[in-house]
Amino acid sequence: MDELDLTSSGAKTTYEKIKNYVFERYGLIFSFLNIVQVKTKCGIIERGNYNKPKFENAK
Template sequence: MTLTTSVLFPTSKGLSTRPFELPHTARTEAVVKLSKLNIDHDINLEIDEEDIKQITFKKDTTYQEIKDYTLKKHRLKVSTLYIAQIKRKIGIVERKNYNLSKKEKQKIPVCPPEKEAAIRDAFEWFGMF
């Protein structure tokens, strides 16, 4: 989901939109919850810029995000197989692969060097290593 440049606000006539601006950076994420204030169940929390610098967030990057990044930046389409191969190569093993082929001598394509470099760049961009 992407934040837009307007938000719905309740008015006496229903809902209306008001524009707002967010600083545009490649790595800004926000979760917004609009709700009716219930003072018995809500906590008012303020975090200043210095506090934010001390907080570390870890989000698992999806295969689709890696594919989109490599296509946009390097103009290369990469498969999930290639991404998984490079993850294993650099030591990122997330879970057991249950989709293994039952063939004894199957031919598995190997990720080409230019695609490996693009995938590694995406890993670095997303802070995966």
């Protein structure tokens, strides 16, 4: 179970770090959308959107 716990560096992984890792390791270039699609397919929960409007009918 210790292997599955988040480390301090693992909790701060950004999409840019993921893109750089995959490019260096496999030479693949992809968009942030691809990362989201893979996370969704694997069941990894995304955090909520914190930039939501304060009113329901906001434009």
